[in-house]
Amino acid sequence: MKIKKNNLLLFFIICLALFLRIWQISNFPAGLNADEAAIGYNAYSLIQTGRDEFGHPWPMIFQSFNDFKPGIYFYLVLPFVKLFGLNELSVRLPSAILGTLTVFVVYFLVRKLMLTKKSIDADFIAATASFILAVSPWHLHFSRGGWEPNAATFFITTGVYFFFRAMESPGFFIPSSLLFILSMYTYHSSRIIAPLMVVGLAVFYKKIIFKKENFKWIAFSVIFGLVLVTPLIKSLFSERGTSRFSGVGIFADKGPLWRANELRGMHKGSSLVVSKILHNQYLEYTIRFVDNYLRHFDGTFLFVSGDEIQRNKVPEMGQIYLVEFPFLLLGIYYLLKKRPFSQNLIFWWLLISPVASAFTFQSPHAYRSFNMVIPFSIITAYGFSEFYFLIKKRFKFYFLFYFLYFGLFLWNFVFYLHQYYVQYPQIYPSAWEYGFKDLVKYVKTRQDKFEKIYVTGKYDQPYILFAFYLKYPPEEFQKEAKLTERDNFGFSTVDHFGRYYFGPVDQNKLKEPNCLIIGTPEEIPDSATITKRIYFKDGKTEAFRIVEN
Amino acid sequence: MKEKIFILTIILVTLGLRIIGLKNTSEIWVSFWSVLIIAVIYFIIKRYDLHWARASAIFLAVSPWLIIFSRNYFSLFGPLDIVFSAKEILQNYFSFFSPKYLFFGGIWPNSTKDVSYQGMMYLPDIIFLFFGLKELVFKEKNVIGKTVVYLFFVFPFLLSVVKGGLFFNFIAGIIMVLISAKGLSCLAEKQKKLFYPFVIIYLLFFIRFIDLYFVHQ
Numbered sequence: 211m212k213i214k215k216n217n218l219l220l221f222f223i224i225c226l227a228l229f230l231r232i233w234q235i236s237n238f239p240a241g242l243n244a245d246e247a248a249i250g251y252n253a254y255s256l257i258q259t260g261r262d263e264f265g266h267p268w269p270m271i272f273q274s275f276n277d278f279k280p281g282i283y284f285y286l287v288l289p290f291v292k293l294f295g296l297n298e299l300s301v302r303l304p305s306a307i308l309g310t311l312t313v314f315v316v317y318f319l320v321r322k323l324m325l326t327k328k329s330i331d332a333d334f335i336a337a338t339a340s341f342i343l344a345v346s347p348w349h350l351h352f353s354r355g356g357w358e359p360n361a362a363t364f365f366i367t368t369g370v371y372f373f374f375r376a377m378e379s380p381g382f383f384i385p386s387s388l389l390f391i392l393s394m395y396t397y398h399s400s401r402i403i404a405p406l407m408v409v410g411l412a413v414f415y416k417k418i419i420f421k422k423e424n425f426k427w428i429a430f431s432v433i434f435g436l437v438l439v440t441p442l443i444k445s446l447f448s449e450r451g452t453s454r455f456s457g458v459g460i461f462a463d464k465g466p467l468w469r470a471n472e473l474r475g476m477h478k479g480s481s482l483v484v485s486k487i488l489h490n491q492y493l494e495y496t497i498r499f500v501d502n503y504l505r506h507f508d509g510t511f512l513f514v515s516g517d518e519i520q521r522n523k524v525p526e527m528g529q530i531y532l533v534e535f536p537f538l539l540l541g542i543y544y545l546l547k548k549r550p551f552s553q554n555l556i557f558w559w560l561l562i563s564p565v566a567s568a569f570t571f572q573s574p575h576a577y578r579s580f581n582m583v584i585p586f587s588i589i590t591a592y593g594f595s596e597f598y599f600l601i602k603k604r605f606k607f608y609f610l611f612y613f614l615y616f617g618l619f620l621w622n623f624v625f626y627l628h629q630y631y632v633q634y635p636q637i638y639p640s641a642w643e644y645g646f647k648d649l650v651k652y653v654k655t656r657q658d659k660f661e662k663i664y665v666t667g668k669y670d671q672p673y674i675l676f677a678f679y680l681k682y683p684p685e686e687f688q689k690e691a692k693l694t695e696r697d698n699f700g701f702s703t704v705d706h707f708g709r710y711y712f713g714p715v716d717q718n719k720l721k722e723p724n725c726l727i728i729g730t731p732e733e734i735p736d737s738a739t740i741t742k743r744i745y746f747k748d749g750k751t752e753a754f755r756i757v758e759n
Numbered sequence: 760m761k762e763k764i765f766i767l768t769i770i771l772v773t774l775g776l777r778i779i780g781l782k783n784t785s786e787i788w789v790s791f792w793s794v795l796i797i798a799v800i801y802f803i804i805k806r807y808d809l810h811w812a813r814a815s816a817i818f819l820a821v822s823p824w825l826i827i828f829s830r831n832y833f834s835l836f837g838p839l840d841i842v843f844s845a846k847e848i849l850q851n852y853f854s855f856f857s858p859k860y861l862f863f864g865g866i867w868p869n870s871t872k873d874v875s876y877q878g879m880m881y882l883p884d885i886i887f888l889f890f891g892l893k894e895l896v897f898k899e900k901n902v903i904g905k906t907v908v909y910l911f912f913v914f915p916f917l918l919s920v921v922k923g924g925l926f927f928n929f930i931a932g933i934i935m936v937l938i939s940a941k942g943l944s945c946l947a948e949k950q951k952k953l954f955y956p957f958v959i960i961y962l963l964f965f966i967r968f969i970d971l972y973f974v975h976q
Contacts, residue, residue, distance in 0.1 A: 469876070476975050488967050500882060501863050509853025514846065532849070547897060 216333050220317055223337065227313040227344035231306035231353045236298040239355055240635040240747035241642030243521060244671035246356035247678040248274045250301040253288040255684035263677070265688040270395060271445055275671055276693055276702035278445075278453055282396040283358045296681050301356035308364040309353025312584075313344045315368050320588055322374040323552035331595070339591035347626050348529040348576060348583045351522070358397040359580040365393035366404060367584055370555075373411050377418050380427035387431040391438045399566035399578045401442070406565065410558040455569075457700020460502065463571040466494035502573035506564035506582065509535075517576035520641035524629045529576055529583075531622045533615070534590045541593025548596075560585035639746030643669050645753030649728065649744050650679035656758070657709065662725040666733055666754070667713040673704040682708070720757060727757040765813065766801075770794055773820040777829045780973070786830060793829035800933070807901040810947065814940035823968050824865070824879040824932040828925075840922040851919035855931065861885075877971055879932055881964040883957055884939045890950075891942030899941075907941075910934045 242250075252262045252272055261267050263274075272279045283304070290300040320336035343349050352360045369389035376382035390408055393400040412419070419428065445451050456462060470489045477485040505511060513528035513535055530538070545553050560582060567578035601608045635644070646669075657663060665672050677687055686708065693702040705712050715729035720738060727734070734740065734755040744754040777790035797819045805812035819825055842848050854860055862878035862885065880888075895908045914931045921927065946954045 473971075473975060484970075487963075488970050497863075497876070497882065501858065504858035504862070504885075508857045508859070510850055510857065514849050514853060526846075543896070546893060 216337065219337050220314075220340070223317070223340050223344050224310060224314055227340075228306075228310045230345065230350055231309050232303070234631075235302050235306055235354055238631055238635075239642045240639075241644030242298050242301070242646065242675065242678070243355070243642050244275075244674055245279075246298075246301045247674040248272075248279070248671070249284050249287050249356050250291060250296055251674055251678045251684075252284050253291045253300075254296045254678075254681070255687070256284075256288060257292055258684045259688065261684070261688060263674075263684065263687055263691065264693070270441065273693070275674075276453060276696055277457065277700065278449075278451070280358065280395050280397055282392060283356070283361050286361060287356065296678060302354060305356055305360045306353050308361050309349060312349070312353075312360075312364045312367055313340050315364070315371050316340045316343050316584065316587065319367060319371040319374070320591065322371065323556070323588070324550060324592070331599075334598070335591050335595040338594055339588050342534070342591050342594075343583070343587040345623055346583055346587060347524060347527055347531065347630075348580070349587075350630075351524065352577065352580055357577065357580075359399065359577055362393040362397035362400040363581050363584065365389045365396060366400065366407060366581060369393065369404070370407065370411070370559075373415075376424075376427070377415070380424045383424070383427045383431040384434060387435040388438070391435055391442075394439065394442055399581070401446070402566040402569070403562055403581055406562040407559065410555060410562070414554045414558070453696075453700050457696070458570045458572065460495060460498060460569050460571055462699070463498075466498050467491045470494045499568050502570070503564055503568035505574040506567065506579050508574065511574045512586075517574065519572070519575075519577075520638040522576045524626065525633050525637040527626055527629055530586060530590075531619070531626070533618045533622045537593035537597065538586065538590045539593065540597055541589035541591070544593060544596045545589065550592075556585050556588055560589070635747035639748045639751045640669070640753065643675060644747045645744045646672070646675040647679055649754050649756075650676060652742055652744070652756070653726065653728070654680065656726060660724060660726040660758070661709065662722070663710050664715055664719050664722075664725060664727045664729075665710060665712045666715050666729045667703075667705075668730045668733070671703055673707065673710070673712050676710055676712075677707070721759070723759050725759050727759065728754050729757070731755055766798075766816075769797065769801075769816045769820050773797055776820065776826050776969075781830060790829050793825060796933075800937070804903055804937075807903045808944070810944035811941050814943040814947075815937050818936045818940040818943065819933070821965050822932070822936050823877055823881065823972075825936070827972070828929060828932075842920055842922055848919045851922075852915050855915040855918055858885075861935070877968055880935060880939065881961060881968065883961040883964055884935075886953075886957055887939040887942030887946070887961075888935070889942065890945045891938040891940065894945045895938065895941055904941075907934060907937050911938060 248263075252274070255261060255263050256268065262269055262272055266273065270281045272281050272284055286304040286308075287301055290303050294300045294303075317336045317340040320339045321332050324332040324335045349360075366389070369386050372382045372386035372389060376386055390404045393404045470491045470493070473489040474485045477489075511517070511528065512530050513532045515526070516523040516528050545556060563581035563585065564574070564579040567573060567575045570578060598612075601611055605611070634641075653663065665676065669675075673691070676682070690707040691704045694705055696702050703712065715727055715733040719725070719727055720734065731752045734757055738755070738757050740755045741758045742756040743752050744756070745751060746753045773794050774790060777793055778787060781787050781790070797816055800819060801812050801816040804815055842851065858878075860878060861880050862882045863876065865878045892908075892911070895904050899905065899908075910930075911934055914927065914934060918927045918931060943954075943958075946957065
């Protein structure tokens with residue numbers, strides 16, 4: 211009977227998780243961002259031609275905007291593009307499914323993590339953790355877009371789960387190893403997090419796993435893993451591997467270096483050994499790294515206002531519900547006090563998750579540190595569960611407390627949904643590049659009349675959104691498109707294909723005959739003969755103005 | 760005798776760090792107040808835990824927060840304002856624990872020039888804070904330990920709700936230093952392998968602060 215009750219509860223949680231992840235997924239987030247369009251169009255290109263947008267046959271790492279995106283998510287999207295066509299749903303659905311599966315896996319993982327904890331019910335903690343993850347604003351946000359970190363987090367979580375299964379049946383070491391490798395081929399951050407996780411697992415559970423009877427399986431998994439990871443290691447030392455880091459890495463910001471030089475210069479003898487010890491780039495970059503790292507644990511980031519990048523955040527929301535804060539603290543308290551079997555692993559998971567993000571100059575970054583959501587959910591669930599049983603045991607009217615807390619939680623949850631579905635498109639109308647779909651739909655009806663079509667370069671990578679919505683024939687795109695030189699952040703773009711030209715719109719273009727000009731309100735003044743205006747989702751803010759010459 | 764030498768050394772270090780370069784008499788008086796505060800705290804804690812008392816005296820003497828405060832004549836009590844916005848209260852609360860405030864930027868009073876790149880504490884304090892808080896929450900049974908933990912959780916609420924003057928920040932700064940000092944004494948007793956490397960790193964950051972304050976200000 212108990213098993214049935216737990217299964218029913220899990221079924222309810224999974225249904226809720228799936229519903230929250232796929233409802234209106236094509237329309238919310240409002241728009242389609244350039245990375246999602248790149249994933250979709252490359253999958254489309256592979257289906258049509260067996261090559262990516264720049265003609266590379268079946269790559270494992272996609273050149274895209276010269277940021278060399280890891281390829282697994284592209285291949286996950288591919289069957290959906292084949293099934294449903296090239297649209298928002300096809301790009302986002304794999305992420306929503308993997309997000310739901312993560313909720314499912316977390317249930318079984320937490321049961322394994324807490325199984326030896328006898329004082330309270332492991333099933334209860336597992337159900338609470340998967341429920342918290344199911345409704346987590348952080349996890350929902352990245353499950354509803356075509357985001358690679360969500361897929362990578364699923365692989366890592368499942369890899370950890372299989373590791374625990376391998377303690378009972380060593381054959382599971384192989385799928386565990388495979389999943390960690392897959393995560394590394396899915397997202398950049400996982401190339402740091404997955405190996406650190408493996409090291410943590412090996413160290414914390416060395417007495418359990420390093421047994422004679424496991425040796426064969428561990429050796430096979432290590433060799434298997436090394437073979438699979440070799441191409442990735444090779445690529446890390448090539449342009450493909452270094453380009454991304456040189457663009458967004460901590461060393462791309464020369465501030466700490468200049469600061470060290472400036473401070474050293476203030477000493478009377480700038481070559482003094484003391485000034486070199488106190489002011490050097492190694493110390494300054496280390497301080498910057500630690501600063502970046504610690505920002506991910508800032509309460510304002512976690513509970514009040516979230517990430518600074520509009521695409522990664524919902525207005526007036528932190529990454530985690532504020533009402534979870536007391537239970538997160540309690541969870542840490544009980545983990546330290548009761549020291550359950552998995553205490554070290556949960557803390558380790560939390561501590562390594564922002565490491566990759568801290569190596570970049572934008573911190574805190576909800577996207578790159580996405581893995582934090584799993585340990586946070588587990589710790590909060592543990593704190594809540596311990597408190598639940600404590601109150602239940604000691605107070606007769608304990609249900610009044612839960613009634614009150616449930617009310618608060620529900621309020622916070624409804625507030626989030628309101629912010630996400632109603633306020634987000636109004637407050638940050640351009641965050642998801644809304645408007646391109648309507649724009650391309652309009653342009654398609656007019657394009658044959660013009661020799662050239664100029665499109666503003668104000669929004670991120672407009673070429674890929676045009677190629678996506680036009681369903682531009684990939685074989686032609688591969689011949690016509692050429693990447694520009696890298697910008698300061700290491701990204702390139704395509705400035706023209708076919709009759710489409712992308713870049714700033716100036717006065718000269720506005721006077722050019724026989725062309726269609728698409729610009730922003732800042733680029734095309736009211737005095738121009740505007741034939742069409744395209745609005746953001748809020749219906750008030752203009753995204754594009756179109757001039758026909 | 761050993762104790763007397765320790766106290767004398769602390770007094771000299773405290774005064775040295777607070778008086779060097781000062782010309783204004785009122786600022787010198789503030790420095791003496793600082794010595795008195797350290798002495799009072801030392802003797803209170805000593806009744807319960809000698810190692811913690813010593814560590815507290817050392818950390819209070821070299822705390823960047825207290826050094827700067829003791830070298831300037833600040834008004835601790837400004838006009839008080841109550842914050843009513845829930846969002847602002849939350850932001851204030853979390854900002855007290857934010858790494859920017861604690862280790863990287865601080866909130867130095869307007870009347871001093873910014874002490875660039877220095878928070879209210881030294882970066883290695885983060886380790887001491889962790890060990891200190893863990894020890895105080897789980898093991899410390901005496902009144903002073905419980906009081907410090909209580910103040911650690913309650914004071915930020917006051918800081919979040921009441922604006923004006925630096926009094927609460929001043930007290931909160933002392934509480935944080937005491938927790939950090941507890942971490943130092945705990946490491947010295949239980950984790951000797953970690954103790955010396957962290958003390959060396961701590962010293963490096965202390966010298967860095969002295970350099971930033973006395974040379975680069």
